[in-house]
Amino acid sequence: MSSSYLFINDRFLPVAEGHLHVSDLAIQRGYGLFDYLKVVEGVPMYINDHLDRLFYSAQQMHLPLAKSRQELIAIILQLIQRNNLPLSGVRITLTGGLSPDGYSIATPNLVISQSPLQLPSGETFERGIRLMSYPHQRQLPGVKTTDYLMAIWLQPVVKKQGADDLLYYNTDSVTECPRANIFIVKDRKLITPAQNILKGVIRKHLLQLASGILPVEERDISLQELRTAEEVFITSTTKQVLPVRQVDDTVLFKEAPGHISAQLLHLLQQQQAAQRKEAATA
Amino acid sequence: MSSSYLFINDRFLPVAEGHLHVSDLAIQRGYGLFDYLKVVEGVPMYINDHLDRLFYSAQQMHLPLAKSRQELIAIILQLIQRNNLPLSGVRITLTGGLSPDGYSIATPNLVISQSPLQLPSGETFERGIRLMSYPHQRQLPGVKTTDYLMAIWLQPVVKKQGADDLLYYNTDSVTECPRANIFIVKDRKLITPAQNILKGVIRKHLLQLASGILPVEERDISLQELRTAEEVFITSTTKQVLPVRQVDDTVLFKEAPGHISAQLLHLLQQQQAAQRKEAATA
Numbered sequence: 001m002s003s004s005y006l007f008i009n010d011r012f013l014p015v016a017e018g019h020l021h022v023s024d025l026a027i028q029r030g031y032g033l034f035d036y037l038k039v040v041e042g043v044p045m046y047i048n049d050h051l052d053r054l055f056y057s058a059q060q061m062h063l064p065l066a067k068s069r070q071e072l073i074a075i076i077l078q079l080i081q082r083n084n085l086p087l088s089g090v091r092i093t094l095t096g097g098l099s100p101d102g103y104s105i106a107t108p109n110l111v112i113s114q115s116p117l118q119l120p121s122g123e124t125f126e127r128g129i130r131l132m133s134y135p136h137q138r139q140l141p142g143v144k145t146t147d148y149l150m151a152i153w154l155q156p157v158v159k160k161q162g163a164d165d166l167l168y169y170n171t172d173s174v175t176e177c178p179r180a181n182i183f184i185v186k187d188r189k190l191i192t193p194a195q196n197i198l199k200g201v202i203r204k205h206l207l208q209l210a211s212g213i214l215p216v217e218e219r220d221i222s223l224q225e226l227r228t229a230e231e232v233f234i235t236s237t238t239k240q241v242l243p244v245r246q247v248d249d250t251v252l253f254k255e256a257p258g259h260i261s262a263q264l265l266h267l268l269q270q271q272q273a274a275q276r277k278e279a280a281t282a
Numbered sequence: 283m284s285s286s287y288l289f290i291n292d293r294f295l296p297v298a299e300g301h302l303h304v305s306d307l308a309i310q311r312g313y314g315l316f317d318y319l320k321v322v323e324g325v326p327m328y329i330n331d332h333l334d335r336l337f338y339s340a341q342q343m344h345l346p347l348a349k350s351r352q353e354l355i356a357i358i359l360q361l362i363q364r365n366n367l368p369l370s371g372v373r374i375t376l377t378g379g380l381s382p383d384g385y386s387i388a389t390p391n392l393v394i395s396q397s398p399l400q401l402p403s404g405e406t407f408e409r410g411i412r413l414m415s416y417p418h419q420r421q422l423p424g425v426k427t428t429d430y431l432m433a434i435w436l437q438p439v440v441k442k443q444g445a446d447d448l449l450y451y452n453t454d455s456v457t458e459c460p461r462a463n464i465f466i467v468k469d470r471k472l473i474t475p476a477q478n479i480l481k482g483v484i485r486k487h488l489l490q491l492a493s494g495i496l497p498v499e500e501r502d503i504s505l506q507e508l509r510t511a512e513e514v515f516i517t518s519t520t521k522q523v524l525p526v527r528q529v530d531d532t533v534l535f536k537e538a539p540g541h542i543s544a545q546l547l548h549l550l551q552q553q554q555a556a557q558r559k560e561a562a563t564a
Contacts, residue, residue: 006304019301020309022288022393027302027377029430030312062438091384095309096434102373102397105434111304115384139421139431148311149421149429152378152387156344 005082006113007075009066012082020109025096029103032095032146033057037201038117038237039080039088043279045237045272047073049201054092057143063094063108072112079114089117089238093146120242125265128245128257129234131177132163133223137170141196151178167247170196173220180236182244184221184229185214185260194218202235202268209267214260223247231258241265287364288395289357291348294364302391307378311385314377314428315339319483320399320519321362321370325561327519327554329355331483336374339425345376345390354394361396371399371520375428402524407547410527410539411516413459414445415505419452423478433460447516449529452478455502462518464526466503466511467496467542476500484517484550491549496542505529513540523547 006018026032035054038045051069058065067075076090091113097106136150154166167182168175174182175196181203183192190210192203210216226232232244232252241264243257288300308314317336320327333351340347349357358372373395379388418432436448449464450457456464457478463485465474472492474485492498508514514526514534523546525539 008304016303018304020304021298022290022300022302022375022395024309025434026312027306027308027314027375027393028428029434030308030314030428031431031434032309032312061435093304093309103430103434104437111309113304140435145431146310146312147429147431148385149313149427152307152311152313152385153343153422155386 002116003083003085003088003114005079006111007079008111009109012079015113018111018113020095020111021098023098023102024109025099025102025105026093026109026146028099029096030147030149031061031105032093033061033063033144034091034093034146035144036089036091036237039085039090039114040272040276041086042080043276044076044080044090045275046201046205047076049204050092053144053199053201054094057145058094060140060143061094061145062105063096065094065108066110075112079112083114085114085116087117087119088114090114117238120239125241125243125262126256128243128253129164130162130246131165131167131244131248132158132161133167133169133174133248135170136168137175137196138168138198141175141198144198148178169223172222172224174223174226177234180234180239180242182221182226183233183235184226185231185258186225186229188230189215189217190260191217191219191221193221195220200236202237202240205271206235206241206264206268209271210264213263227252231261233257233261233264240268284398285365285367285370285396287361288393289361290393291391294361297395300393300395302377302393303380305380305384306391307381307384307387308375308391308428310381311378312429312431313343313387314375315343315345315426316373316375316428317426318371318373318519321367321372321396322554322558323368324362325558326358326362326372327557328483328487329358331486332374335426335481335483336376339427340376342422342425343376343427344387345378347376347390348392357394361394365396367396367398369399369401370396372396399520402521407523407525407544408538410525410535411446412444412528413447413449413526413530414440414443415449415451415456415530417452418450419457419478420450420480423457423480426480430460451505454504454506456505456508459516462516462521462524464503464508465515465517466508467513467540468507468511470512471497471499472542473499473501473503475503477502482518484519484522487553488517488523488546488550491553492546495545509534513543515539515543515546522550
């Protein structure tokens with residue numbers, strides 16, 4: 001099952017007609033930003049958090065958004081209805097626009113598209129993932145830019161190492177994965193980096209949920225501290241809570257992932273179920 | 283006078299029809315590379331140097347080029363003939379392609395486009411440009427990627443400071459401008475950075491030409507050394523040799539730019555005139 005429609009600037013189009021001109025700064029100079037939200041049974045999850053971040057990214061990147069929050073919500077809801085997918089992601093992209101000189105910011109192009117999505121299975125959760133650490137600091141880390149140059153470029157190395165994804169570190173502090181935040185449990189405290197990262201929407205809600213069950217710290221984490229943690233997991237819109245079994249050559253668990261990871265995933269799922277229920281009765 | 287045609291993958295198209303699908307990795311993840319060459323009266327300048335670098339960039343970025351060198355030259359010559367511009371730039375772009383999962387490299391899209399070009403006037407040369415230094419290291423510096431995130435993002439600051447462009451430095455060593463290489467003349471030696479830069483085609487030929495008239499060094503240059511240099515200039519395909527009058531608050535010349543800058547520009551112009559003459563009689 002795939003998506004039939006997308007939205008560009010002012011209209012809905014069949015997906016096959018979703019084009020941008022090659023003079024767009026996104027193509028010419030890699031200048032663009034986006035946000036990405038999950039849609040479950042027609043309900044967009046945490047939509048206000050994602051739109052908050054979208055507006056923040058747009059302002060930081062000097063790219064004016066021609067639509068208001070209410071207009072964006074209306075377009076997203078209409079797109080969801082038209083495509084009618086059971087579980088999907090909606091991506092809102094804002095590009096640098098059709099630059100006359102190929103260097104100056106022009107009128108941005110707004111693209112809203114939707115794709116089917118699969119969440120990690122219970123089996124994937126139990127198995128956990130393997131990360132490969134790599135020294136890299138994303139440019140403008142607090143902004144959700146389209147800059148994934150290093151992540152894509154390193155994919156052949158990641159695959160060769162048998163890893164599932166990268167874990168970036170800056171000098172000695174781990175920061176984030178290319179598309180996810182990282183957490184550790186140490187001495188029964190939940191710890192996650194606070195700076196040089198993109199602040200994920202799931203990260204935010206997980207911190208709130210976790211603070212009810214254990215102490216929470218936002219601070220730098222060294223690679224060494226991570227390697228000796230009791231539990232390590234990543235969070236993202238598509239991954240939810242996903243345990244890390246191995247970082248480089250360090251095996252973090254052999255049998256099953258930790259109880260806190262499982263408990264936090266459960267709390268998150270409960271929160272999202274409540275959000276769907278609320279939307280259904282609204 | 284503007285360009286009428288461009289080339290995408292396997293065919294020439296009117297410029298207005300030059301589109302890529304929004305699922306291209308260049309738009310989704312900023313993954314792409316290019317090269318850019320100057321065309322004077324129908325003759326592409328230093329075309330083999332540019333194609334050497336294009337093939338190098340493509341190999342480094344794991345993006346296969348579907349055309350051979352001879353095929354690319356034939357397409358470029360045909361495009362030049364169709365558009366019939368007196369002075370122009372040809373841009374060859376290779377994108378990450380239409381990725382099914384929005385993350386893995388797919389079959390690249392090849393775009394060859396042409397735009398009218400103006401070289402700096404004699405007046406611009408005499409006046410020189412003003413640079414604003416900024417601490418930044420480009421990702422994959424030896425590869426001509428489409429990543430100009432920092433350069434575009436900083437444009438409002440550059441304009442506010444009254445500068446013309448940026449001068450990146452890495453810790454204390456200057457590296458390059460976003461679209462040009464930097465040179466200094468000090469104690470009658472010509473010096474240019476050797477590492478963490480994109481090696482420009484004009485840089486290469488200028489070093490060869492200069493070695494006939496003064497000693498040449500490729501090595502790190504500190505910001506302090508640059509500020510006390512006798513002459514400072516940038517080189518690029520579109521800028522040729524362009525003197526730097528000021529870096530931040532340091533004025534490098536008040537009256538006219540240095541003699542060596544002028545002499546090197548003259549040698550470069552002679553070389554390009556010879557190249558055109560050779561092409562005309564070939």
